[in-house]
Amino acid sequence: MTKEIFDGYKYIEGGVCAAKGFVANGLNCGINPVKEKFDLGVVYSETECNAAGVYTQNKVKGAPIIVTKKHLEKSGGKAKAVIVNSKNANTCNADGEEIAEKVSNLLADVVGIKPEEVIVASTGVIGQRLSVKPFEDYMQKLVDGMTTDGHTAAADAIMTTDTIRKEVAVEFEIDGKVCHLGGMAKGSGMIHPNMATTLNFVTTDVAVTTEMVQKALSDIVKVTYNCLSIDGDTSTNDMVSVMANGLAGNKEIAAEGDDYDKFKQALYIVMSNMTKMLASDGEGASKLLECTCGGAPDIETAIIVAKSVIRSPLFKCAMFGEDANWGRILCAIGYAEADFDIAKVSVSLRSEVGSVKVCENGAGVEFSEDEAAKILARDEIFIDIDLGQGDVSAKAWGCDLTYDYVKINGDYRS
Incomplete structure (x- = not known):
C-alpha cells in the first residue's frame, strides 16, 4: 500500500x-x-x-x-x-x-x-x-x-x-x-x-x-x-x-x-x-479501491458520491473481474443521495501504469479496453470522479468483492 x-x-x-x-x-x-x-x-x-x-x-x-x-x-x-x-x-x-x-x-x-x-x-x-x-x-x-x-x-x-x-x-x-x-x-x-x-x-x-x-x-x-x-x-x-x-x-x-x-x-x-x-485487507480482497470525488459544491456531496461508488457490490465485482464497466460507476453516482447535475460528471480509472477516461459529461467516451485491462490488473485502483460543480473533493476507500469473501463469511463462526 x-x-x-x-x-x-x-x-x-x-x-x-x-x-x-x-x-x-x-x-x-x-x-x-x-x-x-x-x-x-x-x-x-x-x-x-x-x-x-x-x-x-x-x-x-x-x-x-x-x-x-x-x-x-x-x-x-x-x-x-x-x-x-x-x-x-x-x-x-x-x-x-x-x-x-x-x-x-x-x-x-x-x-x-x-x-x-x-x-x-x-x-x-x-x-x-x-x-x-x-x-x-x-x-x-x-x-x-x-x-x-x-x-x-x-x-x-x-x-x-x-x-x-x-x-x-x-x-x-x-x-x-x-x-x-x-x-x-x-x-x-x-x-x-x-x-x-x-x-x-x-x-x-x-x-x-x-x-x-x-x-x-x-x-x-x-x-x-x-x-x-x-x-x-x-x-x-x-x-x-x-x-x-x-x-x-x-x-x-x-x-x-x-x-x-x-x-x-x-x-x-x-x-x-x-x-x-x-x-x-478486506475479507477476500485482491485490490484496494480509492475513489476521489472532486468538483463538488460541498464536502457532504463529495463524501456521499465517493462512498456510493465504493460500497456498490456491482462495481466491486467489476473491479474483481478487472472489467472497465463504467456504467456501474455512473449507476452508483446516480443513486447517491445528493443534489448535482449528472450531465456534468466525468469519470476516469487509474493505477500506477496509467489512466483512462471512461465517461465525460455524463456519457461514455471511446477508450481502449486493452489499456483499461492493464490499468485494472494492478493491486491499487483509483476512481477519479469530477462532478464539475464546485472545487471541493473527498475520498472513500474499499476493496473488490471476491469469491473468497463469501467463503470466509460462510463459515466465520467455525
Whole structure:
C-alpha cells in the first residue's frame, strides 16, 4: 500500500508505542483455541491521558462500548490503559456489561489505576458468552510483559480475519518539541463504519485537552473511517479511541490554531493510512479501491458520491473481474443521495501504469479496453470522479468483492 507523503511529518516505527510513555503487550489467553494466535492485548501510559472516543452508530452496541463510554464520562475524559480481546465480541450477551466491567477491574487492580481509567474493547463473534476466567488467568502475565516493543504483539492480539498487522506512526514538531502519534487498527469484514468490525487505538505524546482531542477525532473520523466500506455492514463494536499523555512537553493545545492544525494533520495521516490498510485487507480482497470525488459544491456531496461508488457490490465485482464497466460507476453516482447535475460528471480509472477516461459529461467516451485491462490488473485502483460543480473533493476507500469473501463469511463462526 502506497503511503502519501506530507511535509513536516515523518513515518516511523512503533505503532501505539511510538509516543513517549506508552507500553503494550499481547498474548493468547485461551479465548482463541489456536494457541499461536494472540487474543488479548493491552496498551498502557505511564502518565494520565486526555482521552476521546467515537463509536458505532449501530443500535446494537457491544457491551465494551457501553462500558467505555461510562468510564470516560465518569473520569472526565481521562484514561491510562486499553484492554482488548479478539475472537469474542461480547455483544448481545445478558451479562456483557458485567464481564466488561470485571475485565476493566482486573487490569486496574494489576497496574494500580482506577477502573474508569480503562478503555475496554472486544471484537469477534456476536452472541457468544464470554467468560472472565481467561482474563483472570492471564492478566498478570499480560501486564508483566508490557514493553515499548510490545506494539506488534498488541496489534496481533486484535486481529480476527485480518491477514496483516495494521500499524502507523508519525513524528512531527509542535511548539519546538518533537511529537509522536501512532495507532493500530483491526478490521477485515463487516465494515461500513458510521461514527465494522473495526477497532482503532491511537496514542500520542502531544499535550492537548480532552475537548480538542475529541473535536479533532470527530472531524477526522468523518473523512477517514466513515469513508470506508468493505461490505456495507455497520458493526456493533466499532470504536476509535485516542489517548494523549502530553509527555512531548509542548504547550497544551486548548484552542484552534496552528498547533491544533499540526496535531489534527498528524491524526489525519495516521487514521487515513489505517483506513487504507483496512480497505486493502478486506475479507477476500485482491485490490484496494480509492475513489476521489472532486468538483463538488460541498464536502457532504463529495463524501456521499465517493462512498456510493465504493460500497456498490456491482462495481466491486467489476473491479474483481478487472472489467472497465463504467456504467456501474455512473449507476452508483446516480443513486447517491445528493443534489448535482449528472450531465456534468466525468469519470476516469487509474493505477500506477496509467489512466483512462471512461465517461465525460455524463456519457461514455471511446477508450481502449486493452489499456483499461492493464490499468485494472494492478493491486491499487483509483476512481477519479469530477462532478464539475464546485472545487471541493473527498475520498472513500474499499476493496473488490471476491469469491473468497463469501467463503470466509460462510463459515466465520467455525
